[in-house]
Amino acid sequence: MSFKEGEHVLILYKDRKYLKRLVKGLHLSVRGHAISFQDILGKQEGQKIGEFFVLKPSLEDILLLGFKRGTQVIYPKDAFYTAFKLDIRHTDRVLEFGTGSGAMTAVLSLLAGEVWTYEVSERFYKIALKNWETFGLCSNVKAFNMNFADAPLEDEFFDACLVDVKEPWEYLEKVWRVLKRGKTCAFVIPTTNQVSRLLSSMANLFTDLEVLEMLQRHYKTNPERLRPEDQMPAHTAYLLFGRKRI
Amino acid sequence: MSFKEGEHVLILYKDRKYLKRLVKGLHLSVRGHAISFQDILGKQEGQKIGEFFVLKPSLEDILLLGFKRGTQVIYPKDAFYTAFKLDIRHTDRVLEFGTGSGAMTAVLSLLAGEVWTYEVSERFYKIALKNWETFGLCSNVKAFNMNFADAPLEDEFFDACLVDVKEPWEYLEKVWRVLKRGKTCAFVIPTTNQVSRLLSSMANLFTDLEVLEMLQRHYKTNPERLRPEDQMPAHTAYLLFGRKRI
Amino acid sequence: MSFKEGEHVLILYKDRKYLKRLVKGLHLSVRGHAISFQDILGKQEGQKIGEFFVLKPSLEDILLLGFKRGTQVIYPKDAFYTAFKLDIRHTDRVLEFGTGSGAMTAVLSLLAGEVWTYEVSERFYKIALKNWETFGLCSNVKAFNMNFADAPLEDEFFDACLVDVKEPWEYLEKVWRVLKRGKTCAFVIPTTNQVSRLLSSMANLFTDLEVLEMLQRHYKTNPERLRPEDQMPAHTAYLLFGRKRI
Amino acid sequence: MSFKEGEHVLILYKDRKYLKRLVKGLHLSVRGHAISFQDILGKQEGQKIGEFFVLKPSLEDILLLGFKRGTQVIYPKDAFYTAFKLDIRHTDRVLEFGTGSGAMTAVLSLLAGEVWTYEVSERFYKIALKNWETFGLCSNVKAFNMNFADAPLEDEFFDACLVDVKEPWEYLEKVWRVLKRGKTCAFVIPTTNQVSRLLSSMANLFTDLEVLEMLQRHYKTNPERLRPEDQMPAHTAYLLFGRKRI
Missing domain, CATH: 3.40.50.150 (Vaccinia Virus protein VP39)
Structure with missing residues (x-):
């Protein structure tokens, strides 16, 4: 399923995890790499965007x-x-x-x-x-x-x-x-x-x-x-x- | 709820646990103490019978x-x-x-x-x-x-x-x-x-x-x-x- | 150094260890394999005798x-x-x-x-x-x-x-x-x-x-x-x- | 034994440990508390100086x-x-x-x-x-x-x-x-x-x-x-x- 605005996303960068709410205009920066939340909308779970993976947060992540x-x-x-x-x-x-x-x-x-x-x-x-x-x-x-x-x-x-x-x-x-x-x-x-x-x-x-x-x-x-x-x-x-x- | 014939029972004797099926005529003996399965019928979960406790087995017990x-x-x-x-x-x-x-x-x-x-x-x-x-x-x-x-x-x-x-x-x-x-x-x-x-x-x-x-x-x-x-x-x-x- | 009568020996058989005193006439039997203490006398530490190894017991063994x-x-x-x-x-x-x-x-x-x-x-x-x-x-x-x-x-x-x-x-x-x-x-x-x-x-x-x-x-x-x-x-x-x- | 200049000292402040060489004129500051190395000279092992204890470092400390x-x-x-x-x-x-x-x-x-x-x-x-x-x-x-x-x-x-x-x-x-x-x-x-x-x-x-x-x-x-x-x-x-x- 694809990500929609307002949903939560788990963003992986190597061994690091970030749980974020998808709000347009925001982005995440990690060690010089940035991912715009706009670019996550419509993407699939498990997809790679640049150096990042995007996933639905599990109960454990939450x-x-x-x-x-x-x-x-x-x-x-x-x-x-x-x-x-x-x-x-x-x-x-x-x-x-x-x-x-x-x-x-x-x-x-x-x-x-x-x-x-x-x-x-x-x-x-x-x-x-x-x-x-x-x-x-x-x-x-x-x-x-x-x-x-x-x-x-x-x-x-x-x-x-x-x-x-x-x-x-x-x-x-x-x-x-x-x-x-x-x-x-x-x-x-x-x-x-x-x-x-x-x-x-x-x-x-x-x-x-x-x-x-x-x-x-x-x-x-x-x-x-x-x-x-x-x-x-x-x-x-x-x-x-x-x-x-x- | 009370125990009925054919059901499974978890029998505790101190630190020991036994999972048994309630069949009339059978009994359990532990270190010189005995419990007849006939005597368990109609008893409540959590009840003490002599030196024994009788319980419904949990999924972990099973x-x-x-x-x-x-x-x-x-x-x-x-x-x-x-x-x-x-x-x-x-x-x-x-x-x-x-x-x-x-x-x-x-x-x-x-x-x-x-x-x-x-x-x-x-x-x-x-x-x-x-x-x-x-x-x-x-x-x-x-x-x-x-x-x-x-x-x-x-x-x-x-x-x-x-x-x-x-x-x-x-x-x-x-x-x-x-x-x-x-x-x-x-x-x-x-x-x-x-x-x-x-x-x-x-x-x-x-x-x-x-x-x-x-x-x-x-x-x-x-x-x-x-x-x-x-x-x-x-x-x-x-x-x-x-x-x-x- | 070689084993002498009266000394202690650590005998290994696969994963098992036995600490024994070397007295003539005695032997050790493990799972159908036997080692005579007589045969250990004069042997070297670390030597293999049949299925057994003979060693000097360490402080931990002792x-x-x-x-x-x-x-x-x-x-x-x-x-x-x-x-x-x-x-x-x-x-x-x-x-x-x-x-x-x-x-x-x-x-x-x-x-x-x-x-x-x-x-x-x-x-x-x-x-x-x-x-x-x-x-x-x-x-x-x-x-x-x-x-x-x-x-x-x-x-x-x-x-x-x-x-x-x-x-x-x-x-x-x-x-x-x-x-x-x-x-x-x-x-x-x-x-x-x-x-x-x-x-x-x-x-x-x-x-x-x-x-x-x-x-x-x-x-x-x-x-x-x-x-x-x-x-x-x-x-x-x-x-x-x-x-x-x- | 008492501490002399040039020796090492283990300084305890609550759960924290510091290993220092006793050089005149220096001091240690921890969370607003200070101890002057000058004041440690001549003191005994195990002694309390203000909020600090002074000890000889053990091999583990070293x-x-x-x-x-x-x-x-x-x-x-x-x-x-x-x-x-x-x-x-x-x-x-x-x-x-x-x-x-x-x-x-x-x-x-x-x-x-x-x-x-x-x-x-x-x-x-x-x-x-x-x-x-x-x-x-x-x-x-x-x-x-x-x-x-x-x-x-x-x-x-x-x-x-x-x-x-x-x-x-x-x-x-x-x-x-x-x-x-x-x-x-x-x-x-x-x-x-x-x-x-x-x-x-x-x-x-x-x-x-x-x-x-x-x-x-x-x-x-x-x-x-x-x-x-x-x-x-x-x-x-x-x-x-x-x-x-x-």
Whole structure:
């Protein structure tokens, strides 16, 4: 499909990527090479224009390069694994507690029937709404700008749950209550101290506890000199999982 | 929901997991503790029976514990990341080349509109069909027991592609041809020699090349003595990604 | 040099290693292949005898295969890094607190002028002495079977210090006292909870604090199919370092 | 011991480290805080001066912060492990082929009786000599600015060998020849292609082949919020080891 004005484009220049909105009159300059956005209109995905390739941004591109960040955005390596680990089907209703910038919501919404997401900060709530609108994501998401503790929710209402807040242990009983029996809850946690504290709190409410971290190592793509990149992220978050016991 | 005869159950005993089909008269014995399958019928997900918890197996449980393996099954850590990386939407048609035991197919089918999967080995083809049938998966999958090279496929037919075969470079032009412009192809590759060879072959057909590995490290879940497990998988596969250039 | 009776030999059979003492009349059988120790006498290091290679065991071989273990032996990957990190010179006097099986002592003794090592358990103390005697190590080591808290030691007596005990924070002030100004102390710690507790205790006594872990990944050595081993150790210990502040 | 003019000092400011030579009249400024070198003279190691700590630089500090680099300096995580792996005793003669900036030489020289090191590049040779002189290292090292291929060396002359050059396979037979029977040779290699090529060449000359990589992950030292650093080195080198077979 060809690029139209107002759409987003991923522009590659060697190892660099730029996510831009196609507005006439603008251009991108990289190291002495320039590409005019006017020239991208009508071009095909995957086409080469001078030194540049033009592509439709993938969900990963959008999360990494396109989303405005009110807070730390969850990494694709963590988000993609976690979403599947929640074992969601297209008819499922999923709870997200801690919308943040809405990145995890966008991933969950691709697997779920609907996602209900709660965010107490008005600033983050607005950033998330804006992010989804900008990239046409999350049409099956109900977002609430409220404290999860105050949310009027039926018992055993959700098929899966994702919690990404600072003090998850304070809301653990409510999370447990609104989750269906045996279903999975995931937690995204930055420090070992929080992991220990959360594990202690979970023991009587959840079973099949798992704590893990995902590490992703990229390689340079020169086939004659194959080797890993020089640097990699050493830590983003610990991921915790448990299933509701009764 | 309560367990019924003929269903699958995940039985937890401390850190151990067993995936079983509920057949009357059978039971599971672990270290001197026994659970009769008769006693599980009618019980709720997440319920404790003696020393055991009973749960519905998740997709990850099914892939790791339930699938018969004709060949190496792709690991969830790799499959879950790869599936999202392919940037699949519910209306998309996805190609899988190399069905194997059907594990990756099951993951792709949750994100895609439909999956077309090709497997040349009759043995693997039958194992995959059986695996899906056993666990009620892959209703949107078309499986072909044929050589991908012989498959009569239109150009630019697929929105994404996953290749997991020994010599992917031999089929690269056809893979490129049946993929839509700019769309992503993923490769699952065990050795660095194959990575080098594939990268060389891809350079003129694909752009935005990425090579990476996913490492997953589990922790022991004792909150007073938090530490990683003693052992972890050091390697399953290198993951390669590229987008069709034109 | 040629092998003599009573010496230790490292016998390789493909990827397997065996550390044996050369006693006449004995032999080693591996998968249907046998090597008589009689036949090794007089042979050269590096020589091939049937399907086997015979070598002098290195320090790493001795620590991994030869040392009797009363407790967890420190891994070479951790021991080798830590020993150099202590910045020891041949004229230095090094303190080890927690002799254990004597593996770390053997590593330290190669860099130091002398090592003073303390072990409260009589069983471990005897195992360590026996290990060193068996392999002719640690001639510059003074080993004490006593509680470090009771050791009559001058202030600022040691040039470096290695602590490998369960509750290092209880001895921290004494460790600090016997160490020379600005010199390094290393700690070997298995859990994150202990790391947190030790860091809290160290803050006023030590500066230049570091916490790290060493991960070692082996590869299969087939040049046509280069790839990492399937499994690797995921965790042995966290290593902490600090320098005495005044 | 107290600091004297002309000596090197490691200055800590929070998480930052600076290695400086104490020259009167100079000072260090970090984020609005300044320390005059005059004020450090006569101070003790480990002492706090304003916001700064002053310490004697360790070998690791010197390699990371003090050595001039003509080429990539080997990382301490790799150098420290490799040096011990060579199984060197104080009476041993060690060969280094590829002096580079002299970092590995400095590590080897602490374990060996003497190190003979060869460097073909005059520029690197001079950098290495200068590095050792600056920090008072390597008094037991014989450095040669010549092509290793031309070095007049007796057979079975060295107890261990370290090779860090671009095309080690070209010199493999000579390396093998000058090494004593059964002794260890280590190679430092950046790419998988080189690893494959070197492994192929080694098969008939060496046994007990090992390929591995060392990964080091640092943690932030806040005990209340223990977590790994955000970034880590993903790759420095593959380490290969083999023992001379006959």
